[in-house]
Amino acid sequence: MNLGIFLLGTAYVLSQFFRAFLAVLTSVLETDIGATPDDLAGASGLWFLAFAAMQIPVGWGLDTFGPRRTAGWLLLAGGGGGAAVFALATAAWHIDVAMTLIGVGCSPVLMASFYIFGREYPPARFAVLASLMLAIGSSGNLVAAYPMALAAELIGWRAALWVLAGVSALVAFGILSRVRDPDPVEGEESGSLLALFRVRALWLIYPLIGVSYAISIAVRGLWIGPYLSDTFNATTSQIGTASLVMGIAMIVGALAYAQADRLISSRKWMIIGGSVLILIFGGVLITAPENSLLLSAAMMAGTGFFGANYAVLMAHGRSFLPPALIGRGVTMLNLFSIGGVGILQMASGRVYRAALADGAAPTEAYVAVFTLLVASLAVGLAFYLFSRDSPSG
Incomplete structure:
Protein backbone atom coordinates (compact mmCIF):
# COMPACT_ATOMS: atom_id res chain seq x y z
CA MET A 1 0.00 0.00 0.00
CA ARG A 180 -0.93 8.71 -9.04
CA ASP A 181 -3.52 8.33 -11.79
CA PRO A 182 -3.40 4.97 -13.62
CA ASP A 183 -2.26 5.04 -17.22
CA PRO A 184 -5.20 5.21 -19.67
CA VAL A 185 -6.17 2.07 -21.55
CA GLU A 186 -6.61 2.60 -25.27
CA GLY A 187 -9.48 0.98 -27.13
CA GLU A 188 -11.33 0.00 -23.97
CA GLU A 189 -14.85 -1.26 -24.56
CA SER A 190 -17.54 0.26 -22.32
CA GLY A 191 -21.22 -0.29 -21.78
CA SER A 192 -24.12 2.11 -21.36
CA LEU A 193 -26.55 2.65 -18.52
CA LEU A 194 -29.34 1.40 -20.79
CA ALA A 195 -27.47 -1.88 -21.29
CA LEU A 196 -27.06 -2.13 -17.54
CA PHE A 197 -30.81 -2.01 -16.94
CA ARG A 198 -31.24 -4.87 -19.41
CA VAL A 199 -29.53 -7.15 -16.86
CA ARG A 200 -32.78 -8.40 -15.33
CA ALA A 201 -31.09 -10.43 -12.60
CA LEU A 202 -30.24 -7.14 -10.90
CA TRP A 203 -33.83 -5.92 -10.72
CA LEU A 204 -34.63 -8.10 -7.71
CA ILE A 205 -31.36 -7.20 -5.97
CA TYR A 206 -31.76 -3.43 -6.17
CA PRO A 207 -34.67 -3.26 -3.64
CA LEU A 208 -32.78 -5.16 -0.94
CA ILE A 209 -29.47 -3.38 -1.42
CA GLY A 210 -31.44 -0.14 -1.27
CA VAL A 211 -32.71 -0.85 2.27
CA SER A 212 -30.31 -3.40 3.81
CA TYR A 213 -27.53 -0.94 4.65
CA ALA A 214 -30.10 1.77 5.32
CA ILE A 215 -31.57 0.15 8.41
CA SER A 216 -28.15 -0.26 10.08
CA ILE A 217 -26.88 3.22 9.30
CA ALA A 218 -30.20 4.84 10.24
CA VAL A 219 -29.98 3.33 13.71
CA ARG A 220 -26.22 3.74 14.13
CA GLY A 221 -25.92 7.11 12.46
CA LEU A 222 -28.97 8.85 13.88
CA TRP A 223 -31.61 7.20 16.06
CA ILE A 224 -29.54 5.32 18.62
CA GLY A 225 -28.68 8.55 20.43
CA PRO A 226 -32.06 10.23 20.84
CA TYR A 227 -33.84 6.89 21.44
CA LEU A 228 -31.56 5.87 24.31
CA SER A 229 -31.60 9.41 25.71
CA ASP A 230 -35.36 9.91 25.66
CA THR A 231 -36.33 6.35 26.65
CA PHE A 232 -33.68 5.48 29.24
CA ASN A 233 -32.21 8.92 30.12
CA ALA A 234 -28.88 7.63 28.85
CA THR A 235 -25.90 9.94 29.29
CA THR A 236 -23.69 11.10 26.44
CA SER A 237 -21.07 8.62 27.60
CA GLN A 238 -23.58 5.73 27.60
CA ILE A 239 -24.80 6.71 24.13
CA GLY A 240 -21.21 6.90 22.90
CA THR A 241 -20.47 3.47 24.32
CA ALA A 242 -23.58 1.91 22.76
CA SER A 243 -22.71 3.53 19.44
CA LEU A 244 -19.14 2.26 19.71
CA VAL A 245 -20.33 -1.30 20.38
CA MET A 246 -22.66 -1.16 17.38
CA GLY A 247 -19.83 0.22 15.22
CA ILE A 248 -17.55 -2.64 16.26
CA ALA A 249 -20.37 -5.10 15.55
CA MET A 250 -20.66 -3.69 12.02
CA ILE A 251 -16.92 -4.19 11.40
CA VAL A 252 -16.91 -7.72 12.80
CA GLY A 253 -20.08 -8.50 10.85
CA ALA A 254 -18.48 -7.43 7.58
CA LEU A 255 -15.50 -9.70 8.26
CA ALA A 256 -17.82 -12.55 9.25
CA TYR A 257 -19.84 -12.20 6.04
CA ALA A 258 -16.61 -12.26 4.02
CA GLN A 259 -15.56 -15.49 5.72
CA ALA A 260 -19.05 -17.00 5.40
CA ASP A 261 -19.01 -16.19 1.69
CA ARG A 262 -16.11 -18.63 1.34
CA LEU A 263 -17.81 -21.37 3.35
CA ILE A 264 -21.51 -21.22 2.44
CA SER A 265 -22.40 -22.37 -1.05
CA SER A 266 -25.48 -20.14 -1.49
CA ARG A 267 -24.86 -16.40 -1.33
CA LYS A 268 -28.57 -15.67 -1.67
CA TRP A 269 -29.71 -17.75 1.29
CA MET A 270 -26.88 -16.49 3.46
CA ILE A 271 -28.13 -12.94 2.89
CA ILE A 272 -31.73 -14.00 3.48
CA GLY A 273 -30.78 -15.63 6.80
CA GLY A 274 -29.03 -12.51 8.04
CA SER A 275 -31.92 -10.30 6.95
CA VAL A 276 -34.45 -12.44 8.81
CA LEU A 277 -32.42 -12.06 12.00
CA ILE A 278 -32.45 -8.27 11.55
CA LEU A 279 -36.25 -8.41 11.26
CA ILE A 280 -36.34 -10.32 14.56
CA PHE A 281 -34.10 -7.78 16.31
CA GLY A 282 -36.21 -4.95 14.94
CA GLY A 283 -39.33 -6.72 16.16
CA VAL A 284 -37.91 -6.74 19.70
CA LEU A 285 -37.27 -2.98 19.53
CA ILE A 286 -40.85 -2.45 18.35
CA THR A 287 -42.55 -4.69 20.92
CA ALA A 288 -40.29 -4.02 23.93
CA PRO A 289 -38.87 -0.53 23.42
CA GLU A 290 -38.66 0.29 27.15
CA ASN A 291 -37.58 -3.08 28.54
CA SER A 292 -33.95 -2.22 29.28
CA LEU A 293 -31.11 -0.15 27.89
CA LEU A 294 -28.90 -3.24 27.68
CA LEU A 295 -31.47 -5.21 25.66
CA SER A 296 -32.08 -2.35 23.23
CA ALA A 297 -28.33 -1.77 22.78
CA ALA A 298 -27.85 -5.50 22.16
CA MET A 299 -30.61 -5.57 19.53
CA MET A 300 -29.02 -2.60 17.78
CA ALA A 301 -25.60 -4.24 17.86
CA GLY A 302 -27.13 -7.40 16.39
CA THR A 303 -28.70 -5.30 13.65
CA GLY A 304 -25.29 -3.80 12.89
CA PHE A 305 -23.61 -7.21 12.77
CA PHE A 306 -26.08 -8.94 10.45
CA GLY A 307 -26.71 -5.77 8.45
CA ALA A 308 -23.04 -5.59 7.38
CA ASN A 309 -23.77 -7.50 4.16
CA TYR A 310 -22.86 -4.73 1.69
CA ALA A 311 -19.88 -6.52 0.18
CA VAL A 312 -21.76 -9.80 -0.27
CA LEU A 313 -24.74 -8.08 -1.88
CA MET A 314 -22.35 -6.24 -4.19
CA ALA A 315 -20.69 -9.55 -5.06
CA HIS A 316 -24.09 -11.09 -5.78
CA GLY A 317 -24.97 -8.28 -8.18
CA ARG A 318 -21.53 -8.22 -9.79
CA SER A 319 -21.76 -11.93 -10.60
CA PHE A 320 -24.40 -11.13 -13.24
CA LEU A 321 -22.47 -8.32 -14.93
CA PRO A 322 -20.67 -8.81 -18.25
CA PRO A 323 -17.09 -7.44 -18.34
CA ALA A 324 -18.06 -4.26 -20.20
CA LEU A 325 -20.57 -3.34 -17.49
CA ILE A 326 -18.71 -4.18 -14.30
CA GLY A 327 -17.63 -0.60 -13.56
CA ARG A 328 -21.00 1.00 -14.23
CA GLY A 329 -22.83 -1.89 -12.61
CA VAL A 330 -20.95 -1.70 -9.31
CA THR A 331 -21.44 2.07 -9.27
CA MET A 332 -25.17 1.63 -9.88
CA LEU A 333 -25.46 -0.89 -7.05
CA ASN A 334 -23.63 1.58 -4.81
CA LEU A 335 -26.03 4.32 -5.90
CA PHE A 336 -29.03 2.24 -4.86
CA SER A 337 -27.38 1.42 -1.54
CA ILE A 338 -26.46 4.99 -0.59
CA GLY A 339 -29.58 6.51 -2.17
CA GLY A 340 -31.77 4.13 -0.19
CA VAL A 341 -30.12 5.29 3.01
CA GLY A 342 -30.81 8.93 2.18
CA ILE A 343 -34.46 8.34 1.35
CA LEU A 344 -35.06 6.20 4.42
CA GLN A 345 -33.26 8.66 6.71
CA MET A 346 -35.48 11.50 5.56
CA ALA A 347 -38.60 9.34 5.71
CA SER A 348 -37.76 8.27 9.26
CA GLY A 349 -37.54 11.90 10.33
CA ARG A 350 -40.97 12.61 8.88
CA VAL A 351 -42.47 9.55 10.57
CA TYR A 352 -40.98 10.64 13.90
CA ARG A 353 -42.32 14.18 13.51
CA ALA A 354 -45.77 12.95 12.44
CA ALA A 355 -46.01 10.60 15.42
CA LEU A 356 -45.19 13.41 17.85
CA ALA A 357 -47.70 15.69 16.12
CA ASP A 358 -50.38 13.04 16.66
CA GLY A 359 -49.73 13.13 20.39
CA ALA A 360 -47.44 10.10 20.69
CA ALA A 361 -44.93 9.89 23.52
CA PRO A 362 -41.26 10.06 22.44
CA THR A 363 -40.79 6.30 22.84
CA GLU A 364 -43.87 5.64 20.71
CA ALA A 365 -42.42 7.93 18.04
CA TYR A 366 -39.25 5.83 18.00
CA VAL A 367 -41.35 2.69 17.69
CA ALA A 368 -42.91 4.26 14.59
CA VAL A 369 -39.40 4.83 13.20
CA PHE A 370 -38.33 1.25 13.92
CA THR A 371 -41.54 -0.01 12.29
CA LEU A 372 -40.73 1.96 9.13
CA LEU A 373 -37.20 0.53 9.02
CA VAL A 374 -38.32 -3.06 9.61
CA ALA A 375 -41.16 -2.80 7.08
CA SER A 376 -38.78 -1.41 4.44
CA LEU A 377 -36.39 -4.29 4.96
CA ALA A 378 -39.26 -6.78 4.76
CA VAL A 379 -40.35 -5.34 1.40
CA GLY A 380 -36.80 -5.45 0.01
CA LEU A 381 -36.40 -9.00 1.23
CA ALA A 382 -39.70 -10.04 -0.39
CA PHE A 383 -38.32 -9.00 -3.80
CA TYR A 384 -34.97 -10.62 -3.12
CA LEU A 385 -36.56 -13.99 -2.37
CA PHE A 386 -37.26 -14.35 -6.10
CA SER A 387 -33.74 -13.38 -7.22
CA ARG A 388 -31.35 -15.76 -8.96
CA ASP A 389 -28.74 -17.26 -6.67
CA SER A 390 -25.04 -16.89 -7.26
CA PRO A 391 -22.45 -19.24 -5.79
CA SER A 392 -20.16 -18.00 -3.04
CA GLY A 393 -16.44 -18.50 -2.82
Whole structure:
Protein backbone atom coordinates (compact mmCIF):
# COMPACT_ATOMS: atom_id res chain seq x y z
CA MET A 1 0.00 0.00 0.00
CA ASN A 2 1.63 3.26 -1.15
CA LEU A 3 1.09 6.70 0.36
CA GLY A 4 -1.56 7.65 -2.18
CA ILE A 5 -3.69 4.61 -1.34
CA PHE A 6 -3.14 5.29 2.37
CA LEU A 7 -4.45 8.84 1.91
CA LEU A 8 -7.51 7.58 0.05
CA GLY A 9 -8.05 5.14 2.93
CA THR A 10 -7.83 8.04 5.38
CA ALA A 11 -10.38 9.94 3.28
CA TYR A 12 -12.68 6.92 3.46
CA VAL A 13 -12.31 6.92 7.26
CA LEU A 14 -13.58 10.51 7.16
CA SER A 15 -16.44 9.45 4.89
CA GLN A 16 -17.52 6.76 7.34
CA PHE A 17 -17.19 9.20 10.22
CA PHE A 18 -19.31 11.91 8.64
CA ARG A 19 -22.18 9.54 7.90
CA ALA A 20 -22.46 8.48 11.54
CA PHE A 21 -21.34 11.28 13.89
CA LEU A 22 -24.66 13.15 14.23
CA ALA A 23 -26.06 10.54 16.62
CA VAL A 24 -23.78 11.58 19.49
CA LEU A 25 -24.41 15.32 18.96
CA THR A 26 -28.20 15.15 19.10
CA SER A 27 -28.65 16.64 22.56
CA VAL A 28 -26.05 19.38 22.28
CA LEU A 29 -27.22 20.53 18.84
CA GLU A 30 -30.82 20.75 20.05
CA THR A 31 -29.72 22.82 23.03
CA ASP A 32 -27.35 25.13 21.14
CA ILE A 33 -29.09 25.76 17.82
CA GLY A 34 -32.52 24.13 18.17
CA ALA A 35 -31.84 21.24 15.77
CA THR A 36 -34.35 18.51 16.67
CA PRO A 37 -33.85 14.77 16.00
CA ASP A 38 -36.05 14.96 12.89
CA ASP A 39 -34.00 17.96 11.66
CA LEU A 40 -30.88 15.85 11.98
CA ALA A 41 -32.63 12.94 10.26
CA GLY A 42 -33.22 15.20 7.28
CA ALA A 43 -29.64 16.49 7.35
CA SER A 44 -28.27 12.96 7.51
CA GLY A 45 -30.54 11.98 4.64
CA LEU A 46 -29.22 14.87 2.57
CA TRP A 47 -25.67 13.58 3.08
CA PHE A 48 -26.63 10.23 1.59
CA LEU A 49 -28.72 11.72 -1.21
CA ALA A 50 -25.89 14.05 -2.22
CA PHE A 51 -23.45 11.14 -2.05
CA ALA A 52 -25.74 8.97 -4.18
CA ALA A 53 -26.47 11.71 -6.72
CA MET A 54 -22.74 12.16 -7.24
CA GLN A 55 -22.03 8.52 -8.13
CA ILE A 56 -22.62 8.82 -11.88
CA PRO A 57 -20.74 12.16 -12.17
CA VAL A 58 -17.93 10.65 -10.09
CA GLY A 59 -17.72 7.71 -12.51
CA TRP A 60 -17.42 10.16 -15.38
CA GLY A 61 -14.83 12.19 -13.47
CA LEU A 62 -12.70 9.14 -12.74
CA ASP A 63 -12.65 8.22 -16.43
CA THR A 64 -12.08 11.81 -17.61
CA PHE A 65 -9.82 13.42 -14.99
CA GLY A 66 -8.56 10.44 -12.98
CA PRO A 67 -8.90 9.64 -9.27
CA ARG A 68 -6.33 12.19 -8.07
CA ARG A 69 -8.17 15.33 -9.14
CA THR A 70 -11.69 13.89 -8.79
CA ALA A 71 -11.21 12.77 -5.18
CA GLY A 72 -8.84 15.55 -4.12
CA TRP A 73 -10.79 18.60 -5.24
CA LEU A 74 -14.20 17.25 -4.23
CA LEU A 75 -12.94 16.32 -0.75
CA LEU A 76 -11.33 19.72 -0.31
CA ALA A 77 -14.37 21.75 -1.38
CA GLY A 78 -17.07 19.48 -0.02
CA GLY A 79 -15.49 17.78 2.98
CA GLY A 80 -13.37 20.66 4.27
CA GLY A 81 -15.82 23.36 3.24
CA GLY A 82 -18.85 21.48 4.57
CA ALA A 83 -17.24 20.84 7.96
CA ALA A 84 -16.42 24.56 8.19
CA VAL A 85 -20.05 25.46 7.44
CA PHE A 86 -21.14 23.01 10.16
CA ALA A 87 -18.77 24.63 12.68
CA LEU A 88 -20.36 28.02 11.95
CA ALA A 89 -23.96 26.76 12.09
CA THR A 90 -26.49 28.80 14.04
CA ALA A 91 -29.69 27.21 12.66
CA ALA A 92 -30.84 23.76 11.66
CA TRP A 93 -30.83 24.56 7.93
CA HIS A 94 -27.13 25.41 8.13
CA ILE A 95 -26.52 21.77 9.07
CA ASP A 96 -28.55 20.73 6.00
CA VAL A 97 -26.20 22.76 3.81
CA ALA A 98 -23.13 21.44 5.60
CA MET A 99 -24.12 17.80 5.37
CA THR A 100 -25.00 18.14 1.67
CA LEU A 101 -21.55 19.60 0.96
CA ILE A 102 -19.85 16.91 3.02
CA GLY A 103 -21.78 14.22 1.14
CA VAL A 104 -20.49 15.62 -2.15
CA GLY A 105 -16.96 15.73 -0.77
CA CYS A 106 -17.01 12.13 0.43
CA SER A 107 -18.67 10.70 -2.68
CA PRO A 108 -15.56 9.86 -4.76
CA VAL A 109 -13.05 8.47 -2.25
CA LEU A 110 -14.05 4.79 -2.14
CA MET A 111 -14.73 4.56 -5.88
CA ALA A 112 -11.37 6.28 -6.54
CA SER A 113 -9.68 3.52 -4.58
CA PHE A 114 -11.60 0.80 -6.43
CA TYR A 115 -10.75 2.46 -9.74
CA ILE A 116 -7.03 2.28 -8.93
CA PHE A 117 -7.30 -1.31 -7.72
CA GLY A 118 -9.04 -2.32 -10.94
CA ARG A 119 -6.46 -0.56 -13.12
CA GLU A 120 -3.20 -1.18 -11.29
CA TYR A 121 -3.52 -4.58 -9.64
CA PRO A 122 -4.23 -8.16 -10.84
CA PRO A 123 -7.93 -9.11 -10.77
CA ALA A 124 -7.25 -11.82 -8.18
CA ARG A 125 -6.12 -9.16 -5.69
CA PHE A 126 -9.07 -6.80 -6.17
CA ALA A 127 -11.34 -8.44 -3.57
CA VAL A 128 -8.59 -8.47 -0.94
CA LEU A 129 -7.68 -4.82 -1.53
CA ALA A 130 -11.31 -3.72 -1.58
CA SER A 131 -12.01 -5.58 1.67
CA LEU A 132 -8.97 -3.98 3.27
CA MET A 133 -10.15 -0.52 2.25
CA LEU A 134 -13.61 -1.19 3.67
CA ALA A 135 -12.09 -2.42 6.95
CA ILE A 136 -9.90 0.67 7.22
CA GLY A 137 -12.82 2.97 6.51
CA SER A 138 -15.06 1.29 9.04
CA SER A 139 -12.83 2.61 11.82
CA GLY A 140 -14.45 5.97 11.08
CA ASN A 141 -17.65 4.57 12.58
CA LEU A 142 -15.77 3.96 15.83
CA VAL A 143 -14.29 7.46 15.97
CA ALA A 144 -17.79 8.83 15.35
CA ALA A 145 -19.00 7.22 18.57
CA TYR A 146 -17.35 7.66 21.97
CA PRO A 147 -14.30 9.70 20.80
CA MET A 148 -16.57 12.27 19.11
CA ALA A 149 -18.78 12.43 22.19
CA LEU A 150 -15.69 12.96 24.35
CA ALA A 151 -14.34 15.66 22.03
CA ALA A 152 -17.68 17.47 22.13
CA GLU A 153 -17.54 17.47 25.93
CA LEU A 154 -13.89 18.53 26.23
CA ILE A 155 -13.46 21.17 23.52
CA GLY A 156 -17.02 21.72 22.26
CA TRP A 157 -18.67 20.55 19.08
CA ARG A 158 -17.71 23.67 17.10
CA ALA A 159 -14.01 23.25 17.84
CA ALA A 160 -14.28 19.56 16.97
CA LEU A 161 -15.81 20.45 13.58
CA TRP A 162 -13.03 22.96 12.88
CA VAL A 163 -10.49 20.20 13.55
CA LEU A 164 -12.37 17.95 11.12
CA ALA A 165 -12.39 20.70 8.50
CA GLY A 166 -8.63 21.03 8.84
CA VAL A 167 -8.03 17.29 8.66
CA SER A 168 -10.25 17.00 5.58
CA ALA A 169 -8.32 19.78 3.84
CA LEU A 170 -4.94 18.25 4.72
CA VAL A 171 -6.00 14.82 3.41
CA ALA A 172 -7.37 16.42 0.24
CA PHE A 173 -4.10 18.25 -0.44
CA GLY A 174 -2.26 14.99 0.24
CA ILE A 175 -4.40 13.20 -2.35
CA LEU A 176 -3.75 15.96 -4.90
CA SER A 177 0.00 15.69 -4.39
CA ARG A 178 0.56 11.96 -3.79
CA VAL A 179 -2.09 9.90 -5.62
CA ARG A 180 -0.93 8.71 -9.04
CA ASP A 181 -3.52 8.33 -11.79
CA PRO A 182 -3.40 4.97 -13.62
CA ASP A 183 -2.26 5.04 -17.22
CA PRO A 184 -5.20 5.21 -19.67
CA VAL A 185 -6.17 2.07 -21.55
CA GLU A 186 -6.61 2.60 -25.27
CA GLY A 187 -9.48 0.98 -27.13
CA GLU A 188 -11.33 0.00 -23.97
CA GLU A 189 -14.85 -1.26 -24.56
CA SER A 190 -17.54 0.26 -22.32
CA GLY A 191 -21.22 -0.29 -21.78
CA SER A 192 -24.12 2.11 -21.36
CA LEU A 193 -26.55 2.65 -18.52
CA LEU A 194 -29.34 1.40 -20.79
CA ALA A 195 -27.47 -1.88 -21.29
CA LEU A 196 -27.06 -2.13 -17.54
CA PHE A 197 -30.81 -2.01 -16.94
CA ARG A 198 -31.24 -4.87 -19.41
CA VAL A 199 -29.53 -7.15 -16.86
CA ARG A 200 -32.78 -8.40 -15.33
CA ALA A 201 -31.09 -10.43 -12.60
CA LEU A 202 -30.24 -7.14 -10.90
CA TRP A 203 -33.83 -5.92 -10.72
CA LEU A 204 -34.63 -8.10 -7.71
CA ILE A 205 -31.36 -7.20 -5.97
CA TYR A 206 -31.76 -3.43 -6.17
CA PRO A 207 -34.67 -3.26 -3.64
CA LEU A 208 -32.78 -5.16 -0.94
CA ILE A 209 -29.47 -3.38 -1.42
CA GLY A 210 -31.44 -0.14 -1.27
CA VAL A 211 -32.71 -0.85 2.27
CA SER A 212 -30.31 -3.40 3.81
CA TYR A 213 -27.53 -0.94 4.65
CA ALA A 214 -30.10 1.77 5.32
CA ILE A 215 -31.57 0.15 8.41
CA SER A 216 -28.15 -0.26 10.08
CA ILE A 217 -26.88 3.22 9.30
CA ALA A 218 -30.20 4.84 10.24
CA VAL A 219 -29.98 3.33 13.71
CA ARG A 220 -26.22 3.74 14.13
CA GLY A 221 -25.92 7.11 12.46
CA LEU A 222 -28.97 8.85 13.88
CA TRP A 223 -31.61 7.20 16.06
CA ILE A 224 -29.54 5.32 18.62
CA GLY A 225 -28.68 8.55 20.43
CA PRO A 226 -32.06 10.23 20.84
CA TYR A 227 -33.84 6.89 21.44
CA LEU A 228 -31.56 5.87 24.31
CA SER A 229 -31.60 9.41 25.71
CA ASP A 230 -35.36 9.91 25.66
CA THR A 231 -36.33 6.35 26.65
CA PHE A 232 -33.68 5.48 29.24
CA ASN A 233 -32.21 8.92 30.12
CA ALA A 234 -28.88 7.63 28.85
CA THR A 235 -25.90 9.94 29.29
CA THR A 236 -23.69 11.10 26.44
CA SER A 237 -21.07 8.62 27.60
CA GLN A 238 -23.58 5.73 27.60
CA ILE A 239 -24.80 6.71 24.13
CA GLY A 240 -21.21 6.90 22.90
CA THR A 241 -20.47 3.47 24.32
CA ALA A 242 -23.58 1.91 22.76
CA SER A 243 -22.71 3.53 19.44
CA LEU A 244 -19.14 2.26 19.71
CA VAL A 245 -20.33 -1.30 20.38
CA MET A 246 -22.66 -1.16 17.38
CA GLY A 247 -19.83 0.22 15.22
CA ILE A 248 -17.55 -2.64 16.26
CA ALA A 249 -20.37 -5.10 15.55
CA MET A 250 -20.66 -3.69 12.02
CA ILE A 251 -16.92 -4.19 11.40
CA VAL A 252 -16.91 -7.72 12.80
CA GLY A 253 -20.08 -8.50 10.85
CA ALA A 254 -18.48 -7.43 7.58
CA LEU A 255 -15.50 -9.70 8.26
CA ALA A 256 -17.82 -12.55 9.25
CA TYR A 257 -19.84 -12.20 6.04
CA ALA A 258 -16.61 -12.26 4.02
CA GLN A 259 -15.56 -15.49 5.72
CA ALA A 260 -19.05 -17.00 5.40
CA ASP A 261 -19.01 -16.19 1.69
CA ARG A 262 -16.11 -18.63 1.34
CA LEU A 263 -17.81 -21.37 3.35
CA ILE A 264 -21.51 -21.22 2.44
CA SER A 265 -22.40 -22.37 -1.05
CA SER A 266 -25.48 -20.14 -1.49
CA ARG A 267 -24.86 -16.40 -1.33
CA LYS A 268 -28.57 -15.67 -1.67
CA TRP A 269 -29.71 -17.75 1.29
CA MET A 270 -26.88 -16.49 3.46
CA ILE A 271 -28.13 -12.94 2.89
CA ILE A 272 -31.73 -14.00 3.48
CA GLY A 273 -30.78 -15.63 6.80
CA GLY A 274 -29.03 -12.51 8.04
CA SER A 275 -31.92 -10.30 6.95
CA VAL A 276 -34.45 -12.44 8.81
CA LEU A 277 -32.42 -12.06 12.00
CA ILE A 278 -32.45 -8.27 11.55
CA LEU A 279 -36.25 -8.41 11.26
CA ILE A 280 -36.34 -10.32 14.56
CA PHE A 281 -34.10 -7.78 16.31
CA GLY A 282 -36.21 -4.95 14.94
CA GLY A 283 -39.33 -6.72 16.16
CA VAL A 284 -37.91 -6.74 19.70
CA LEU A 285 -37.27 -2.98 19.53
CA ILE A 286 -40.85 -2.45 18.35
CA THR A 287 -42.55 -4.69 20.92
CA ALA A 288 -40.29 -4.02 23.93
CA PRO A 289 -38.87 -0.53 23.42
CA GLU A 290 -38.66 0.29 27.15
CA ASN A 291 -37.58 -3.08 28.54
CA SER A 292 -33.95 -2.22 29.28
CA LEU A 293 -31.11 -0.15 27.89
CA LEU A 294 -28.90 -3.24 27.68
CA LEU A 295 -31.47 -5.21 25.66
CA SER A 296 -32.08 -2.35 23.23
CA ALA A 297 -28.33 -1.77 22.78
CA ALA A 298 -27.85 -5.50 22.16
CA MET A 299 -30.61 -5.57 19.53
CA MET A 300 -29.02 -2.60 17.78
CA ALA A 301 -25.60 -4.24 17.86
CA GLY A 302 -27.13 -7.40 16.39
CA THR A 303 -28.70 -5.30 13.65
CA GLY A 304 -25.29 -3.80 12.89
CA PHE A 305 -23.61 -7.21 12.77
CA PHE A 306 -26.08 -8.94 10.45
CA GLY A 307 -26.71 -5.77 8.45
CA ALA A 308 -23.04 -5.59 7.38
CA ASN A 309 -23.77 -7.50 4.16
CA TYR A 310 -22.86 -4.73 1.69
CA ALA A 311 -19.88 -6.52 0.18
CA VAL A 312 -21.76 -9.80 -0.27
CA LEU A 313 -24.74 -8.08 -1.88
CA MET A 314 -22.35 -6.24 -4.19
CA ALA A 315 -20.69 -9.55 -5.06
CA HIS A 316 -24.09 -11.09 -5.78
CA GLY A 317 -24.97 -8.28 -8.18
CA ARG A 318 -21.53 -8.22 -9.79
CA SER A 319 -21.76 -11.93 -10.60
CA PHE A 320 -24.40 -11.13 -13.24
CA LEU A 321 -22.47 -8.32 -14.93
CA PRO A 322 -20.67 -8.81 -18.25
CA PRO A 323 -17.09 -7.44 -18.34
CA ALA A 324 -18.06 -4.26 -20.20
CA LEU A 325 -20.57 -3.34 -17.49
CA ILE A 326 -18.71 -4.18 -14.30
CA GLY A 327 -17.63 -0.60 -13.56
CA ARG A 328 -21.00 1.00 -14.23
CA GLY A 329 -22.83 -1.89 -12.61
CA VAL A 330 -20.95 -1.70 -9.31
CA THR A 331 -21.44 2.07 -9.27
CA MET A 332 -25.17 1.63 -9.88
CA LEU A 333 -25.46 -0.89 -7.05
CA ASN A 334 -23.63 1.58 -4.81
CA LEU A 335 -26.03 4.32 -5.90
CA PHE A 336 -29.03 2.24 -4.86
CA SER A 337 -27.38 1.42 -1.54
CA ILE A 338 -26.46 4.99 -0.59
CA GLY A 339 -29.58 6.51 -2.17
CA GLY A 340 -31.77 4.13 -0.19
CA VAL A 341 -30.12 5.29 3.01
CA GLY A 342 -30.81 8.93 2.18
CA ILE A 343 -34.46 8.34 1.35
CA LEU A 344 -35.06 6.20 4.42
CA GLN A 345 -33.26 8.66 6.71
CA MET A 346 -35.48 11.50 5.56
CA ALA A 347 -38.60 9.34 5.71
CA SER A 348 -37.76 8.27 9.26
CA GLY A 349 -37.54 11.90 10.33
CA ARG A 350 -40.97 12.61 8.88
CA VAL A 351 -42.47 9.55 10.57
CA TYR A 352 -40.98 10.64 13.90
CA ARG A 353 -42.32 14.18 13.51
CA ALA A 354 -45.77 12.95 12.44
CA ALA A 355 -46.01 10.60 15.42
CA LEU A 356 -45.19 13.41 17.85
CA ALA A 357 -47.70 15.69 16.12
CA ASP A 358 -50.38 13.04 16.66
CA GLY A 359 -49.73 13.13 20.39
CA ALA A 360 -47.44 10.10 20.69
CA ALA A 361 -44.93 9.89 23.52
CA PRO A 362 -41.26 10.06 22.44
CA THR A 363 -40.79 6.30 22.84
CA GLU A 364 -43.87 5.64 20.71
CA ALA A 365 -42.42 7.93 18.04
CA TYR A 366 -39.25 5.83 18.00
CA VAL A 367 -41.35 2.69 17.69
CA ALA A 368 -42.91 4.26 14.59
CA VAL A 369 -39.40 4.83 13.20
CA PHE A 370 -38.33 1.25 13.92
CA THR A 371 -41.54 -0.01 12.29
CA LEU A 372 -40.73 1.96 9.13
CA LEU A 373 -37.20 0.53 9.02
CA VAL A 374 -38.32 -3.06 9.61
CA ALA A 375 -41.16 -2.80 7.08
CA SER A 376 -38.78 -1.41 4.44
CA LEU A 377 -36.39 -4.29 4.96
CA ALA A 378 -39.26 -6.78 4.76
CA VAL A 379 -40.35 -5.34 1.40
CA GLY A 380 -36.80 -5.45 0.01
CA LEU A 381 -36.40 -9.00 1.23
CA ALA A 382 -39.70 -10.04 -0.39
CA PHE A 383 -38.32 -9.00 -3.80
CA TYR A 384 -34.97 -10.62 -3.12
CA LEU A 385 -36.56 -13.99 -2.37
CA PHE A 386 -37.26 -14.35 -6.10
CA SER A 387 -33.74 -13.38 -7.22
CA ARG A 388 -31.35 -15.76 -8.96
CA ASP A 389 -28.74 -17.26 -6.67
CA SER A 390 -25.04 -16.89 -7.26
CA PRO A 391 -22.45 -19.24 -5.79
CA SER A 392 -20.16 -18.00 -3.04
CA GLY A 393 -16.44 -18.50 -2.82
